Amino acid sequence: MFFIQFLILLSCIFIGARIGGVGLGVMGGVGLSIFVFVFGLQPTSPPIDVLLMILAVITAAGSLQAAGGMDYLVSLAEKALRKNPKNITFVAPIVTYLFTLCAGTGHVAYSVLPVIAEVARESRIRPERPLSIAVIASQQAITASPISAATVAMVALLSDYKISLLNILMICIPSTFIACMIGAFVASKMGKELDEDEEYLRRLQAGFDTQVTMVEKKVDSHSKRSVWLFLLATLAVVILGSFESLRPGWNVDGEFVRLSMPQVIEIIMLSVSALIILVCKPSIEDITSGSVFKAGATAIVAIFGIAWMGDTFINGNMETIQGSIMDMVTAAPWLFALALFVLSILLYSQAATVRALMPLGIALGISPMMLIAMFPAVNGYFFIPNYGTIVAAINFDRTGTTRIGKYILNHSFMIPGLVATIGAVGIGLLLATLLY
Numbered sequence: 387m388f389f390i391q392f393l394i395l396l397s398c399i400f401i402g403a404r405i406g407g408v409g410l411g412v413m414g415g416v417g418l419s420i421f422v423f424v425f426g427l428q429p430t431s432p433p434i435d436v437l438l439m440i441l442a443v444i445t446a447a448g449s450l451q452a453a454g455g456m457d458y459l460v461s462l463a464e465k466a467l468r469k470n471p472k473n474i475t476f477v478a479p480i481v482t483y484l485f486t487l488c489a490g491t492g493h494v495a496y497s498v499l500p501v502i503a504e505v506a507r508e509s510r511i512r513p514e515r516p517l518s519i520a521v522i523a524s525q526q527a528i529t530a531s532p533i534s535a536a537t538v539a540m541v542a543l544l545s546d547y548k549i550s551l552l553n554i555l556m557i558c559i560p561s562t563f564i565a566c567m568i569g570a571f572v573a574s575k576m577g578k579e580l581d582e583d584e585e586y587l588r589r590l591q592a593g594f595d596t597q598v599t600m601v602e603k604k605v606d607s608h609s610k611r612s613v614w615l616f617l618l619a620t621l622a623v624v625i626l627g628s629f630e631s632l633r634p635g636w637n638v639d640g641e642f643v644r645l646s647m648p649q650v651i652e653i654i655m656l657s658v659s660a661l662i663i664l665v666c667k668p669s670i671e672d673i674t675s676g677s678v679f680k681a682g683a684t685a686i687v688a689i690f691g692i693a694w695m696g697d698t699f700i701n702g703n704m705e706t707i708q709g710s711i712m713d714m715v716t717a718a719p720w721l722f723a724l725a726l727f728v729l730s731i732l733l734y735s736q737a738a739t740v741r742a743l744m745p746l747g748i749a750l751g752i753s754p755m756m757l758i759a760m761f762p763a764v765n766g767y768f769f770i771p772n773y774g775t776i777v778a779a780i781n782f783d784r785t786g787t788t789r790i791g792k793y794i795l796n797h798s799f800m801i802p803g804l805v806a807t808i809g810a811v812g813i814g815l816l817l818a819t820l821l822y
């Protein structure tokens with residue numbers, strides 16, 4: 387019976403991933419229906435706190451985007467890239483990493499990719515090199531951002547184990563950043579020099595326009611204020627998440643209870659969204675119609691269905707899972723990291739992967755610090771080259787050096803992605819051992 391249910395779980399994930407968008411969430415609902423009405427499993431509670439945290443964060447990020455804050459960040463990035471054109475393969479991933487770290491979403495990279503492509507071409511550097519690792523860095527930074535959907539999901543799952551946001555950041559920020567720099571070094575050696583690349587030379591001879599069309603966007607004082615407000619809110623989340631004594635508390639039935647981190651994130655993010663709206667006066671319609679809010683709303687639906695289905699399956703088969711898998715995973719924890727990586731390829735979402743599989747890691751008795759170290763393994767959706775930022779990078783590189791190979795998987799992002807992901811997990815495990 388266990389294997390039949392497991393096959394149903396995988397089938398719903400696979401079909402939902404193929405549908406795309408909210409398809410993942412609604413197929414989770416289908417699987418949940420089968421588990422409850424056919425197999426009689428008792429449904430667990432839906433992950434309400436995680437969903438509300440993500441909703442609050444994307445509301446704030448959407449307000450930032452509507453106020454022009456993203457455009458201001460892009461203008462700063464362009465200055466940094468043009469100031470160091472010869473080192474663009476290393477500067478570009480630093481820029482996209484910091485953008486994602488602060489904004490909590492990798493979608494901010496869309497605005498920077500054309501700048502990277504153009505500066506690389508102007509500097510006679512193969513654009514594939516900075517573009518590939520810049521996209522990977524924007525993905526890796528998700529697991530280091532204090533306000534990303536994936537990180538807030540981790541905070542919620544590990545809250546019962548006295549794991550603070552600072553514990554996660556102390557491991558994930560250095561591990562992912564160092565791994566991205568290693569990936570940048572590897573990317574700097576990829577392919578032929580631009581003037582020797584056959585595809586680029588063919589396009590030049592054919593008269594193709596290899597320049598990227600840049601659209602200059604207006605940046606005003608409201609744009610700058612929105613960025614500062616958002617960054618202050620992010621800093622507040624980090625401080626309150628790192629020092630529990632700063633959070634208010636109350637006596638409840640004779641027990642002193644402090645404000646939980648999910649509630650801290652929800653309160654601060656909703657408040658800063660209101661401040662951005664009142665001070666910077668963005669269009670309310672632009673907030674909900676922007677790419678950041680839409681992507682976040684899609685993630686909420688996906689996590690809602692998949693997480694609820696996964697939790698119900700794990701809870702209903704706990705004895706079987708613990709009896710057959712625990713010894714194997716305990717002896718070789720890297721197998722769980724591999725499982726996270728493979729599932730992220732199917733789900734195309736770090737947050738959905740965390741909510742679908744991390745509860746299993748907890749149930750198997752894997753150390754919370756080990757789970758944090760393996761957290762970057764959820765960044766596997768570069769493996770199949772059809773994610774949004776990957777497709778955008780390919781299209782922005784008018785020289786043709788950033789591409790999908792003949793065999794699909796031999797694409798420009800594979801080597802930097804594998805190096806960064808394996809490196810982040812390896813460095814994370816080392817840090818977890820040294821620090822804790």
